[in-house]
Amino acid sequence: MSIQELSEQEIIRRNSLQRLRELGIDPYPAPEYTINANAAEIKENFNAEEKNFQDVSLAGRIMGFRIMGKAAFAELQDHTGRIQIYVNRDEICPGEDKTLYNEVFKKLLDIGDIIGVKGYVFITQTGEISIHVKEFTILNKSLRPLPIVKEKDGKTYDAFTDPEQRYRQRYVDLIVNPQVKDVFVKRTKIVNTMRQMFNEYGYFEVETPILQPIPGGATARPFITHHNSLNIPLYLRIANELYLKRLIVGGFEGVYEFAKDFRNEGMDRTHNPEFTVMEIYVAYKDYKWMMNFTEQICERVALALHGTTKVQLGDNVIDYKAPYPRVTMTEAIKTHTGFDISGKNEKELREICDKLGIETDPTMGKGKLIDEIFGEKCEHHYIQPTFITDYPVEMSPLTKKHRDNPELTERFELMVNGKELANAYSELNDPIDQRERFEDQLRLSEKGDDEAMFIDQDFLRALEYGMPPTSGMGMGIDRLTMFMTNSASIQDVLFFPQMKPEKKAIELTEEEKTVMALLKEKSPVALAEIKEKSGLSNKKWDVSIKKLTSNKLATVAKVGDELMVELV
RNA sequence: GACUCAGUAGCUCAGCAGGUAGAGCACAUCCCUUUUAAGGAUGGGGUCCUGGGUUCGAAUCCCAGCUGGGUCACCA
Numbered sequence: 001m002s003i004q005e006l007s008e009q010e011i012i013r014r015n016s017l018q019r020l021r022e023l024g025i026d027p028y029p030a031p032e033y034t035i036n037a038n039a040a041e042i043k044e045n046f047n048a049e050e051k052n053f054q055d056v057s058l059a060g061r062i063m064g065f066r067i068m069g070k071a072a073f074a075e076l077q078d079h080t081g082r083i084q085i086y087v088n089r090d091e092i093c094p095g096e097d098k099t100l101y102n103e104v105f106k107k108l109l110d111i112g113d114i115i116g117v118k119g120y121v122f123i124t125q126t127g128e129i130s131i132h133v134k135e136f137t138i139l140n141k142s143l144r145p146l147p148i149v150k151e152k153d154g155k156t157y158d159a160f161t162d163p164e165q166r167y168r169q170r171y172v173d174l175i176v177n178p179q180v181k182d183v184f185v186k187r188t189k190i191v192n193t194m195r196q197m198f199n200e201y202g203y204f205e206v207e208t209p210i211l212q213p214i215p216g217g218a219t220a221r222p223f224i225t226h227h228n229s230l231n232i233p234l235y236l237r238i239a240n241e242l243y244l245k246r247l248i249v250g251g252f253e254g255v256y257e258f259a260k261d262f263r264n265e266g267m268d269r270t271h272n273p274e275f276t277v278m279e280i281y282v283a284y285k286d287y288k289w290m291m292n293f294t295e296q297i298c299e300r301v302a303l304a305l306h307g308t309t310k311v312q313l314g315d316n317v318i319d320y321k322a323p324y325p326r327v328t329m330t331e332a333i334k335t336h337t338g339f340d341i342s343g344k345n346e347k348e349l350r351e352i353c354d355k356l357g358i359e360t361d362p363t364m365g366k367g368k369l370i371d372e373i374f375g376e377k378c379e380h381h382y383i384q385p386t387f388i389t390d391y392p393v394e395m396s397p398l399t400k401k402h403r404d405n406p407e408l409t410e411r412f413e414l415m416v417n418g419k420e421l422a423n424a425y426s427e428l429n430d431p432i433d434q435r436e437r438f439e440d441q442l443r444l445s446e447k448g449d450d451e452a453m454f455i456d457q458d459f460l461r462a463l464e465y466g467m468p469p470t471s472g473m474g475m476g477i478d479r480l481t482m483f484m485t486n487s488a489s490i491q492d493v494l495f496f497p498q499m500k501p502e503k504k505a506i507e508l509t510e511e512e513k514t515v516m517a518l519l520k521e522k523s524p525v526a527l528a529e530i531k532e533k534s535g536l537s538n539k540k541w542d543v544s545i546k547k548l549t550s551n552k553l554a555t556v557a558k559v560g561d562e563l564m565v566e567l568v
Numbered sequence: 569g570a571c572u573c574a575g576u577a578g579c580u581c582a583g584c585a586g587g588u589a590g591a592g593c594a595c596a597u598c599c600c601u602u603u604u605a606a607g608g609a610u611g612g613g614g615u616c617c618u619g620g621g622u623u624c625g626a627a628u629c630c631c632a633g634c635u636g637g638g639u640c641a642c643c644a
Contacts (some may be wrong), residue, residue: 008613009578009595068607069600086602111594126601148594149580150605157605158580158593164636165579176579220644267571267641375644420644476644500635 009145017110017141023104024047027141033059040080046121046129053121059081059139061175062113073130074109076117081178084130085117091134091148105136112175149176167497178493186492187481191258192303194278194297203254203280208243210236210260216456217241217398220263223273236262241398241472242459243283245427248470249462254388256280258477269489270419273498276477283401285471287410287426291387293421294414294473295322298385305484313417316383324385324414329374331342332388337376341370345405349373363447367394382415383539397437397453399425400469414475416483424473431463473526 006014018192020027033058046053060078067073070089075082089101109115119133147160159177160166165178166173173180195205213232215222217239222501227234240259247255260276262294282290302309309321327335330342339352349369353360358376366381370392378445382388389412390402399409426432438455445452531541 007578007595012595016616066603068603071602073603084604088602108594124604126604128602129601130605145578145594148605150593151581152605155605158583161578162575162579164575167636201586218644263643266641268643269638273641397624398610423644437618479644 004455007145013143013145017108019142020108025088025104025138027138029137029139033057033137033139035059035116037080038080039076039083042083042121043081043436045130046123047121056116056118056121059114059116061117061142062111062148063146063176064108065109065111070101072105076131077175078117084124085133086122086124086130087133087136091132091378092136100168104138106252109138110142110145111148112144112146113138114140116144140257141347146172147176157499163491164499167499170495175355179289183481183485183487183493184495186485187477189305190301190481190484191278191477193301195258197297198254198256198280202253203256203282204252204556206244206252206255206257208237208240208247208249208257208259210262212243214236214453214454215239215454216459217243219453221265223262223264238263239277239474240279242456242474243475244279244472245467245470246459246462247350248281248283248427249465249467253283253468254281265512267498269491270479270482272478272490272494275490277474278477279472281427281470281472283468283470286469287389287412287424287471290424290471290473291326291412292323294424294475295324295385297475298322298414298421301480302330302483311484313483314486314488316417316497318384318416318483320385324387326387326389326412327382328390329370329388329392330390332378332382333370333373336381337373341373363444365394365444365447367392367396371395373551378417379415379420383417385421386415387412388415394440396425398434398565399429400428400430401433419479420476421479421483422473422475423459424471426469427467428474429463429467429469431460434463435460 007103017027030180035058037053037058037296039058042056042058058076058078060076060082062074063077063082064075065072072087074085074087076085087101087105089098092105093099093210116139117131117133118135119131121262122130122132124130125246126250147158151155164478166177170180174184198205211225211227211234213234215238217237220238222235222238225234225236226232237259238261240257240261244255244257256278258276258278260274261277263271264273265271267273282293285293299309299322302311306310306480310317310319312318315345330340334340337352337356338393339356341349341352345354346369348365349366349567350360350364353369353373356377359374360372364372374388375556378388390405390408391399391411391413393407393409396411399411400458402410412424413420414422414424433537438453438460441452442455445560463543478493481487482490485493487493
């Protein structure tokens with residue numbers, strides 16, 4: 001990067017960096033900086049009478065300056081928050097030489113620099129707990145200005161809000177928008193809470209392949225890649241279900257995985273091409289047991305995060321207190337549409353869809369039609385946590401048939417705020433039934449359903465060796481985090497959401513190069529003449545010459561009645 | 569993918585019956601106090617997203633594109 005591409009502020013900071021080196025100060029020192037306190041604990045525990053925190057050492061990023069004559073205040077931000085520091089000239093510089101204060105502190109430091117300070121805690125006249133600095137150390141010189149957000153009386157000024165910049169430069173977002181960090185702290189707490197719970201139960205955290213020869217366990221379009229040595233296509237997993245079940249076959253009685261899954265589909269407020277799902281499989285359990293277990297997870301996570309089971313989400317307050325209502329899909333459809341779908345065939349279901357104003361197409365089978373009715377007419381009603389149970393067999397190819405009704409399966413989805421949060425089954429472990437279900441999927445695929453499942457022969461082989469009755473559940477961690485942190489968009493709960501690639505800035509354009517070449521032939525030259533020679537449109541000419549003059553490569557001056565262009 | 573809104577200084581934004589750009593913060597120089605979105609004075613800083621068109625003249629009008637937001641669709 002040439003110096004010309006730097007902004008004035010960046011140049012000033014680079015000059016400051018140079019000046020620090022001239023003064024014998026290393027702007028990027030190597031030694032460990034020992035810290036014995038942080039902003040939050042000082043603010044929480046300082047007591048003026050007890051005279052505690054009288055020898056503190058902490059480090060952080062400078063987020064604000066209030067510099068005066070021989071005293072200065074700055075805001076220091078560490079991972080726990082911000083605290084004010086007070087710097088007095090004659091204490092920092094006891095002798096005659098005041099360079100350290102007048103030049104280094106006041107001029108060479110900028111917002112964004114990382115420093116360490118040692119001193120004692122006191123309360124200022126305005127009542128602010130602050131650190132009286134006796135010694136400071138530059139730990140990192142920042143070369144780019146941060147967008148500084150200011151706040152007074154609850155009003156925010158100059159907020160850093162542009163979503164594109166916030167997502168592309170999440171590091172900046174995290175520095176200047178403290179509430180952003182809070183979401184990610186909560187996200188980790190959610191995962192830790194779940195992991196702790198599963199481990200208490202004695203379940204086993206595992207890792208299974210992300211690169212899979214057959215993308216199974218869900219219905220979705222996969223990302224495809226290629227393995228050079230083996231010369232075979234491989235898919236990024238869309239789910240890990242079939243591998244976790246193989247482990248149950250292998251003798252583990254409870255396995256779980258926090259898995260990144262990948263789906264090559266649309267992106268929107270609730271979908272990112274890579275996302276995180278927790279899947280858990282427990283042997284000798286059924287979906288009824290899993291409902292109880294799932295309630296416990298949600299209740300426990302809500303309590304861990306908020307100390308209560310009631311969590312604000314948009315305009316609603318969701319109460320995660322167990323137990324949650326269990327509603328069969330048939331009941332749900334009956335309640336919200338008045339139609340009883342039980343025992344209806346495909347033709348009858350299509351008629352119901354017509355009456356409800358739901359569009360259908362010929363590729364839709366029975367299961368898909370029922371799914372459409374539920375999705376259109378019922379799903380959004382379930383704001384408070386509710387288990388929707390007993391899905392039709394056609395749309396649940398990995399689920400055991402219902403113990404009381406072979407048309408249905410032992411499956412539930414946990415609905416929260418009108419959206420699916422978790423999906424669980426009594427897992428299908430009858431290998432012959434499983435093979436038939438896969439073959440049904442194949443027929444659907446031939447009928448035009450492009451997201452029907454592939455047949456995984458190795459998985460069938462595993463089932464033929466025998467899998468104990470098992471219940472499994474998958475929960476969307478991104479979605480759970482959105483619910484638990486009141487975030488409207490999945491981008492707000494992912495550190496680095498998928499974005500289109502950033503466009504690179506170009507240097508001189510072809511047009512500008514043309515003008516420069518002409519100028520090198522003849523300079524000064526009449527503006528009209530060179531414009532003519534360049535063959536550029538009015539606008540192109542205008543833009544090019546402005547760029548050149550602004551970069552001080554050429555000048556335009558009026559000589560007599562004629563405009564002249566001159567190479568600088 | 570469709571519709572819609574937006575893209576102007578490092579940040580937040582104003583300017584748009586077309587006449588080559590402004591504010592606050594940030595930055596620089598100076599004054600100053602235990603101050604707080606500090607205050608006061610002065611100053612520097614802009615491919616007005618890109619390309620094309622209309623025009624004597626475009627940040628402003630028209631067309632196309634790029635990037636992003638929102639809504640919807642597809643998709644779990």
